Amino acid sequence: VNMQALEGLKAEAEVIQQARRVMMRVDEKGENLAASVGLVTGNESDAADLGDVLQGLVSFARLNKDEEPELARLARLLKTHVEGAAVRIKMEIPTADLLDMVKSKAMK
Numbered sequence: 001v002n003m004q005a006l007e008g009l010k011a012e013a014e015v016i017q018q019a020r021r022v023m024m025r026v027d028e029k030g031e032n033l034a035a036s037v038g039l040v041t042g043n044e045s046d047a048a049d050l051g052d053v054l055q056g057l058v059s060f061a062r063l064n065k066d067e068e069p070e071l072a073r074l075a076r077l078l079k080t081h082v083e084g085a086a087v088r089i090k091m092e093i094p095t096a097d098l099l100d101m102v103k104s105k106a107m108k
Contacts, residue, residue, distance in 0.1 A: 058064035
């Protein structure tokens with residue numbers, strides 16, 4: 001891991017630590033894989049900050065499409081939503097596409 005690249009994430013890491021509870025769910029919806037992660041914070045302000053940070057990280061991954069096209073594609077599928085003191089991240093992707101991405105990454 002390139003630690004220099006992570007130095008700018010110190011503030012974001014502090015915000016992410018505001019999560020008090022994490023829930024994850026993975027389901028199949030027909031031919032798709034649906035996944036969601038819920039993060040519960042102590043209050044609405046922390047949730048809003050956490051939602052902003054997560055959306056920023058998703059946007060950063062989208063912009064990195066030339067270096068990490070698979071990650072950018074997955075990032076385009078992510079949806080973040082803040083409700084009260086909770087943040088939810090959802091994604092739905094065709095299972096076959098996800099398996100193809102994993103196989104192509106494993107072959108490198």
